[in-house]
Amino acid sequence: MNKKKRIGVYICHCGGNISDYVDVEKVRQAVDGGDAEIVVMAKTTMFACSDANQREMVEDIKANNLDGVIVSSCSPKLHMLTFRNVTERADLNKFTYVHANIREQASWAHSDNKIGATEKAIHLVKAAIAKSRYADALETNKIKATKTVAVIGAGVAGMKAALSLAEKDTEVILIEKENHVGGRVAEWGSLFSSTETGKEIIDRLYAEIVRHKNITLMTNTEVFENKGSVGNIAIKVRTITEGTEKLTEYTVGSVLMATGYDHYTPKEGEYGYGSTPKVITLPEFKNMIDNQSGKLMHNGAEIKNIAYIYCVGSRQSEGENTYCSRNCCTSTIHAAVTAKQKFSGITNYHFTRGLRTYGKQEILYADSLRAGDIYLQFYEDGIPTVTNEGKKTLVKVNDVLTNNREIEVEADLVVLVTGMVPRANSTIGTLFKLPKGRDNFFNEVHMKLRPVETVIDGVTIAGACQGPKNITESVNSALSAATKSYSILSKGELETDPLVATIDPEKCTWCGACEAACPFDAILKIDNGKKIIAEINNSVCKGCGMCAPVCEPDAINLIACSSPEIMSMIDALV
Amino acid sequence: MENTVKNITYDALVIGAGIAGGETALNLANTGYKVLLVDKELSVGGKMIMLSKVFPTLDCAACITTPKVSEISRHPNITIFTGSEVGKIRKLSDNEFVAQVTRQPRYVHVEDCTACQLCEKACPVNVRDQYQFGLIGRKAAFIPFSICSPKAAAIDIENCTLCGACEKACPTNCIDFTMEVETMELHVKTVVIATGFNLFNAEKMPRYGYGVYKNVITAQQMERELAPTRPFNTVLRPSDGKVPDKIAYVLCVGSRDASIGNPVCSQICCMYSIKQAQLLMGTLPMADVTIYYINIRSFGKGFEEFYEQAKGMGVNFVKGKIGRISEKENGNLILRYEDINEGKLQEAEHDMVILSTGVLPNTGIDKFFENQKLQLDPYDFVAQSDMLVSPSKTSIDGVFVAGTATGPMDIPDSILSAGAASSEAISYLIQQS
Incomplete structure (x- = not known):
C-alpha cells in the first residue's frame, strides 16, 4: 500500500x-x-x-x-x-x-x-x-448495459414515461397489475384546464402505446423477483389471466417506478362517514357528477345544497398525514363548479382550511366566487361537525372569516375532500428496497439536485408515488424520470464504482456466513480448483460491508475501507 | 464553455441559463447533443444563484447551484453566450431553425481575466449594484458577484467615464474598449425557452411606500441580506443601519390582485417568506417576525411541515391583508390591516417591512419568432399547447418550454419541468434524424 x-x-x-x-x-x-x-x-x-x-x-x-x-x-x-x-x-x-x-x-x-x-x-x-x-x-468497472427499461405502473405517469422512452429508441416493458391501463386518471370525467376528460386522455395515450413497436404492455402483471443491479436488472413477473398463471423473465437496464397513490379512506365515523348515508368522499362525488344527468340524485333524493369539508386526512399536525395533499382544493372547486353548471339549483358551501389554489388555479377559485359559491374557513383546532337531526344533516362550524360566528348549513350531500395517501400495498417498494420519506411516499435522493432518482442505482420514480401531484406535475416528473433512465443507458455501457468486497481465497473456508449476510445476493459459491470458496459478483456488490464483519477467518476485505484505512481513522479519532 | 465560434450548427438552442435552462442544457449535453446556451445576464445561474437558502430543506442555494453552474460551464457539449440576447428565430423546416444572437461587448476578455479585482479598486465610478438589488454600490469596472460564472470582470459602459484607470491596473491586459457588438446567425434543430420570470415592481403599489419609506424593502433584497455572500454580514434596516427587532412580511404584493393586473397566485411567496422568517429567527434570535397573509399555500412535499415548524419557532402568522403603510419620524412603519381572526381593523408598528412580491411573466418572448406564432396564455406566460399530456410543448412544433416561462413555479417543479422539456427535445431530435 x-x-x-x-x-x-x-x-x-x-x-x-x-x-x-x-x-x-x-x-x-x-x-x-x-x-x-x-x-x-x-x-x-x-x-x-x-x-x-x-x-x-x-x-x-x-x-x-x-x-x-x-x-x-x-x-x-x-x-x-x-x-x-x-x-x-x-x-x-x-x-x-x-x-x-x-x-x-x-x-x-x-x-x-x-x-x-x-x-x-x-x-x-x-x-x-x-x-x-x-x-x-x-479504476472504475465498465459493464454493458441493457437498453431496456421496465416501467412499473401504467397510469398517466407510467404511460407517458413509456412513450417518451420508446420514442428514444429504448425498449420498454410496461407492467400494470390491473387488467386495464390508465390508473386514477382513467376514472375521471371532466378535468380542470382541459377540454378532454380523464378517460379521453388515457385513450389517446393508450392508442399511441399499442402502436409503438418498442413497448411491450403487460396487464394483470406483477413483479415478484428482482436481482442484479443497474445496467442489468433481472426481474421476474407473474401474469394472471383467467385463472392461469404465466411467469416471464426480463433483463432491464433501469426500472422506472410509477405506482401511483391511494385515495384516503375516512375512518369509520370521521365526519359521519359510513354512518350517515349523505356523507361521501370527493372521488365518489366526482363519479356521481360525471355519470348523472338531469337532476343530481343521491339515495333517491335530489341534491341542492352541497357541503364540502376540506383537508380530510391531510394536514394533520399530530396525525399520520402531516402533509398537504396539494391538488384537492382545485379538484374540489372544479367538481363544485361542474356540478353547478350541469345541474340546476345547486348551492356549494366550502368548509376550507384556507384555500391553496396555487398559480393559475387561482382563477378557478375567483370564478367560483363570482358564480356565488360560499366559502367558510376553520383551523385545525375548530373543525366542523356533521350531525343528524331527524332527516336533516347539519354541518356546523365557527367561521374564521366572519369573526368566528357559528354557521350551520343544512346539507343534502356532504363531500369529504380526501387527499392522496401512499399505496397501502408496499410490496413493490420493499422488493426494490426503495426508501420512503416522512410522508411514506417514495423518497428521491435530493429534491432539487436529483429529484427522480432513488438511492438504488438505476431505479427512478415518477408521478404520485413520490408525493401528491396533479396530472401536469405527474407528467413532468414522468418525463424527467424517463430522461434520467435513458441517460443512464443511452451509451450502452456503464461505469460502476470499484468499491466492492474482495475475497482472499487462501483464508476463505466457505462457511456461508457472508452469503447469508449479503442483502444483494452478490456472493457466489465456487470451486476454484483447489477448494470451495466464496466469490463476489462485482456488478451486483454495493460495497455495503455487511459481509466483512461476519467472516470469521477474516478473508473479506472491502476496497477503500481496508483495515489500515479504518484503523488509522480510529487512531485519529480517539 | 464560453466561446466565440460563429456560424455553427447546434442541436439545441436553450434560451435562458437559470436553473431550468441549465438543467435542460445538461440533460441534452449528457446524452450527446450540442447545446448553445444563451443568457442576457453576465453570469449563468439565473435567479436561484442569488438566493440565500432554499425551502423546505434549507439547503444553501449556492451549494446546489454552483456545482451545476460549474458542470454547465465546462461541459464540452455546451457553448455558453452570456451578456447575449436572442433577436429573431426563423423556422426554415422541421428540425431547422435560424437564430440571430446578439452579444453585447463585455470589454473584458474573459479567458484572460483572473478576477483579481484590481480593476474594481482602480475604478472611480460608484453606482448601485443590481446584483445586490440596490442595497450597496459597485464600481463601473466590476465582477458581477462572488460566485458568478464566468468569474470575470465586466465594464458597465453606460456609467464608465472612459478614464482608463482599470486598463492601467489590469495585470493581464484583458480590458479591451475596442470590443464591439457581435451579431451571429446560428442554425439549430430545436429550441427550448427557459426565460424565467420577472418580479413585480413594488413601486406600482404606492400605498405600501416602497421606494419612499426606506425601511420597506422587497423579499428579494432581504434574500441578499440573509445570503452567505451578504453585503452587511448581518441584517440591517436601510434608514439608519439599526438591527431590526420587529419585522413584518406583507404577502401577495402584486399577486392575487386584479387591481394591479395580476389575478394569479405566485405560488412561491408564502414559502420563501416562511423560509426567510425562519432564517431571521436564526440570525436575530431576539426579533419578532410577523407574516400578514391571505392564505398560506404550503402545498409541496415537506412544505406544510415547514410551515408548522415556523409556527413552532414562534413566527407570528396574522390572517389579513395590509391596506396601507405609513412612516413614523423614527423610520418605523405603521401597518393598517383587517385582522380576520379578531374581526376588526388594526394597526401595528414594525421597524422593518418586507414586501413579498409576486411572479410576473418575462414578456416579449413571442416576438422572437418571425414566421411562426408562439401562443401566450391570458397572463402572457408561454402557453402550453397540450398542458396535461405534454406540458413542455408550445404552439410551434420543435419549440419547447421549461420552468417559470409557463407560469409561477418553485425550484423542484422548475427542475422537473426542465426534465420534461429535455425529454421532449431529445425525442424530437431522434425522431427527426
Whole structure:
C-alpha cells in the first residue's frame, strides 16, 4: 500500500452553514503541516463546490504536486462525486479523494456548542487525512448495459414515461397489475384546464402505446423477483389471466417506478362517514357528477345544497398525514363548479382550511366566487361537525372569516375532500428496497439536485408515488424520470464504482456466513480448483460491508475501507 | 464553455441559463447533443444563484447551484453566450431553425481575466449594484458577484467615464474598449425557452411606500441580506443601519390582485417568506417576525411541515391583508390591516417591512419568432399547447418550454419541468434524424 506524502486539505465555510458554528480557520491551523508534515497545503474556502474554487483546486493539485486531496464540507451524498471529478480533472486518480463531512456531522449536529463542534470537525478532518494516506488509486468497472427499461405502473405517469422512452429508441416493458391501463386518471370525467376528460386522455395515450413497436404492455402483471443491479436488472413477473398463471423473465437496464397513490379512506365515523348515508368522499362525488344527468340524485333524493369539508386526512399536525395533499382544493372547486353548471339549483358551501389554489388555479377559485359559491374557513383546532337531526344533516362550524360566528348549513350531500395517501400495498417498494420519506411516499435522493432518482442505482420514480401531484406535475416528473433512465443507458455501457468486497481465497473456508449476510445476493459459491470458496459478483456488490464483519477467518476485505484505512481513522479519532 | 465560434450548427438552442435552462442544457449535453446556451445576464445561474437558502430543506442555494453552474460551464457539449440576447428565430423546416444572437461587448476578455479585482479598486465610478438589488454600490469596472460564472470582470459602459484607470491596473491586459457588438446567425434543430420570470415592481403599489419609506424593502433584497455572500454580514434596516427587532412580511404584493393586473397566485411567496422568517429567527434570535397573509399555500412535499415548524419557532402568522403603510419620524412603519381572526381593523408598528412580491411573466418572448406564432396564455406566460399530456410543448412544433416561462413555479417543479422539456427535445431530435 502506497503511503501518501503530499496531501491538500480544503475546509469549506459552506457560506456560513459550517463557519457559523465551526471555527474553520482553527480547523485549518490544526491540520496544516500536521500529521508528520504530509499535509502540504490547507485552505479555507467560502464555497468549495463553486466553479471558481473547483478551478483553483485543479491548479493547486498540479502546482503542489499533491497525491491526495480532502474536502471537509457537506455530506458526501451531496458533493463527493463533484470533488472526485475535480481530482480527476487534475490528473489524479479520483479514488484518492477523501471526503470529510463537517456540516451534518459537526456544525449542524452541534449548533449549540461551537467549541465542541470545532473540536469534532478537527477530529473528522484528521481522520480523513489518516484515511487519505492509504487511499489507493482505483479504476472504475465498465459493464454493458441493457437498453431496456421496465416501467412499473401504467397510469398517466407510467404511460407517458413509456412513450417518451420508446420514442428514444429504448425498449420498454410496461407492467400494470390491473387488467386495464390508465390508473386514477382513467376514472375521471371532466378535468380542470382541459377540454378532454380523464378517460379521453388515457385513450389517446393508450392508442399511441399499442402502436409503438418498442413497448411491450403487460396487464394483470406483477413483479415478484428482482436481482442484479443497474445496467442489468433481472426481474421476474407473474401474469394472471383467467385463472392461469404465466411467469416471464426480463433483463432491464433501469426500472422506472410509477405506482401511483391511494385515495384516503375516512375512518369509520370521521365526519359521519359510513354512518350517515349523505356523507361521501370527493372521488365518489366526482363519479356521481360525471355519470348523472338531469337532476343530481343521491339515495333517491335530489341534491341542492352541497357541503364540502376540506383537508380530510391531510394536514394533520399530530396525525399520520402531516402533509398537504396539494391538488384537492382545485379538484374540489372544479367538481363544485361542474356540478353547478350541469345541474340546476345547486348551492356549494366550502368548509376550507384556507384555500391553496396555487398559480393559475387561482382563477378557478375567483370564478367560483363570482358564480356565488360560499366559502367558510376553520383551523385545525375548530373543525366542523356533521350531525343528524331527524332527516336533516347539519354541518356546523365557527367561521374564521366572519369573526368566528357559528354557521350551520343544512346539507343534502356532504363531500369529504380526501387527499392522496401512499399505496397501502408496499410490496413493490420493499422488493426494490426503495426508501420512503416522512410522508411514506417514495423518497428521491435530493429534491432539487436529483429529484427522480432513488438511492438504488438505476431505479427512478415518477408521478404520485413520490408525493401528491396533479396530472401536469405527474407528467413532468414522468418525463424527467424517463430522461434520467435513458441517460443512464443511452451509451450502452456503464461505469460502476470499484468499491466492492474482495475475497482472499487462501483464508476463505466457505462457511456461508457472508452469503447469508449479503442483502444483494452478490456472493457466489465456487470451486476454484483447489477448494470451495466464496466469490463476489462485482456488478451486483454495493460495497455495503455487511459481509466483512461476519467472516470469521477474516478473508473479506472491502476496497477503500481496508483495515489500515479504518484503523488509522480510529487512531485519529480517539 | 464560453466561446466565440460563429456560424455553427447546434442541436439545441436553450434560451435562458437559470436553473431550468441549465438543467435542460445538461440533460441534452449528457446524452450527446450540442447545446448553445444563451443568457442576457453576465453570469449563468439565473435567479436561484442569488438566493440565500432554499425551502423546505434549507439547503444553501449556492451549494446546489454552483456545482451545476460549474458542470454547465465546462461541459464540452455546451457553448455558453452570456451578456447575449436572442433577436429573431426563423423556422426554415422541421428540425431547422435560424437564430440571430446578439452579444453585447463585455470589454473584458474573459479567458484572460483572473478576477483579481484590481480593476474594481482602480475604478472611480460608484453606482448601485443590481446584483445586490440596490442595497450597496459597485464600481463601473466590476465582477458581477462572488460566485458568478464566468468569474470575470465586466465594464458597465453606460456609467464608465472612459478614464482608463482599470486598463492601467489590469495585470493581464484583458480590458479591451475596442470590443464591439457581435451579431451571429446560428442554425439549430430545436429550441427550448427557459426565460424565467420577472418580479413585480413594488413601486406600482404606492400605498405600501416602497421606494419612499426606506425601511420597506422587497423579499428579494432581504434574500441578499440573509445570503452567505451578504453585503452587511448581518441584517440591517436601510434608514439608519439599526438591527431590526420587529419585522413584518406583507404577502401577495402584486399577486392575487386584479387591481394591479395580476389575478394569479405566485405560488412561491408564502414559502420563501416562511423560509426567510425562519432564517431571521436564526440570525436575530431576539426579533419578532410577523407574516400578514391571505392564505398560506404550503402545498409541496415537506412544505406544510415547514410551515408548522415556523409556527413552532414562534413566527407570528396574522390572517389579513395590509391596506396601507405609513412612516413614523423614527423610520418605523405603521401597518393598517383587517385582522380576520379578531374581526376588526388594526394597526401595528414594525421597524422593518418586507414586501413579498409576486411572479410576473418575462414578456416579449413571442416576438422572437418571425414566421411562426408562439401562443401566450391570458397572463402572457408561454402557453402550453397540450398542458396535461405534454406540458413542455408550445404552439410551434420543435419549440419547447421549461420552468417559470409557463407560469409561477418553485425550484423542484422548475427542475422537473426542465426534465420534461429535455425529454421532449431529445425525442424530437431522434425522431427527426
